[in-house]
Amino acid sequence: MLISTLQFDTSFFWHELFGPSNAFLGGLWRTVYISVIAQVLAVVIGLVVALARRSTLRIIRGVAGAYVWVLRGTPLLVQLVIVYDGLAATDIYRFQDVTVLGVTILASVQAAILTLALNESAYMSEIIRAGLAAVDVGQNEAALSVGMTPTQAMRYVVVPQAMRFVIPPLGNDFNAMMKSTSVLSVIGVPELFLITQEISSSTFHTFEIFMDAALYYLALTTIWAFIQTWLEARVDRSWGIERAQRSWWASIRERFQDPKTLGIGRRA
């Protein structure tokens, strides 16, 4: 076979693909939950920052603006090393493994979630800010006209409507987030990339095992594309908007190929 002349160990490739080792699965699982938790935190922090940037107080606007400027203007890799190694080296804060309800969360995983969440929150705040701005001012006035306070109008009328504009770019960011978890290996988070590297160096099956890893990353982003498509359709339905029926396949293909919706090049 051609493939064997390339010294591609087919059986190793298939074996790790369909019957991955526990170490490999553990890495995959960490990649997933770190991404999900960091993204959820990023949305919450991002909303606060986005609202702060609309504050009537200049000082609050300034602080929020500086936050976004710094986090978007520096590499995630550098932020990770500062949070995990830098803080510890200067004795400011040293992450420790903690055990909650019998589950141990590694120090490096805590630092990873925190840093990813902060980094992503800067991007989310811009996305949410654009989403809030996309809601017609008449919506806010309509809410005020029935006697809502500005806070109530924001909470019950403007923010829910902004979500419709936020979900598509949020989805693209989450796609990017899942892939960028691979940089967490520099602080020793045993996620998919680091585990793959370890298997590679102990078996010398570099090509096979990284092809397996690539397929798992692809599976994750593809599953997410399905979830995102479903979510967007659901939000549209809750506005009484029926989308033209498009096949799932068409909408997924579009998601990976339409330059507007590609999340590439954003996070280095």
Next chain:
Amino acid sequence: MVSSSSFEASSTGGDTGLIVHAHDIHKSFGSLEVLKGVSLDVVRGEVVVLIGPSGSGKTTFLRCINHFEKPDSGAVHVNGHLIGSKLDRTGQRTEASARDVATQRAEIGFVFQHFNLFPNRTALENVMLGPIKVQKLSKEQARTLAMEQLEKVGLGNKADRYPAQLSGGQKQRVAIARSLAMNPALMLFDEPTSALDPEVIGEVLMVIRDLANEGMTMVIVSHEIGFAREVADRVAMFDDGQIVEIGTPQQLFDTPSQARTKSFLSKVL
């Protein structure tokens, strides 16, 4: 201000019948003076229609009444309350907090030219939201109240439709129902039919006419002269930031005394 505080005192003692008491309102946007001293009193149950050329300040005046715009000077009382102001514990006038302004606005309905329905909520939910969040009614109470209001504007059978599934005329009727659900003392309308197709204007005017017959106090910006003649107790002619003429529809439309009114009417009639 002496005149406004005496008004406040008398209105808390008894019913003066004045729902709107706007006195000498001035408002500028930057260097553009949009309102140049507008005064208007509206008694309970009265319908006042505002007409006038584009840019004359009709919308801005309406928005000053419910504090969407803060007048630079002058005072607006609605139902005895000095809008945007409150008495603190020592009896001193201070600027009202956002919450106080919200409470004042709850008794002033506002109907927008472009409806501004909440697109992510059904007709029923649009009407229910104010009663739930502002009046703190239970969902069940709010639902009953909202259904009553929708039936009143003839849309009981469209309660579960989303705004995107309604015609312009239906949207505007839902918007009116949404205001009415707050049981307002005053309804303000800013060109409620000017964004509508001609064939659905009638159904919205019909709803407003019914409100007038029920004794609702209303200030309506409208270019529907025939409608104004029919429902208005008084018509006010705006020009260049001032009310240049005010009177019954017959006086204003048939025997206008001001040249500016005559020339405006010759264009719209």
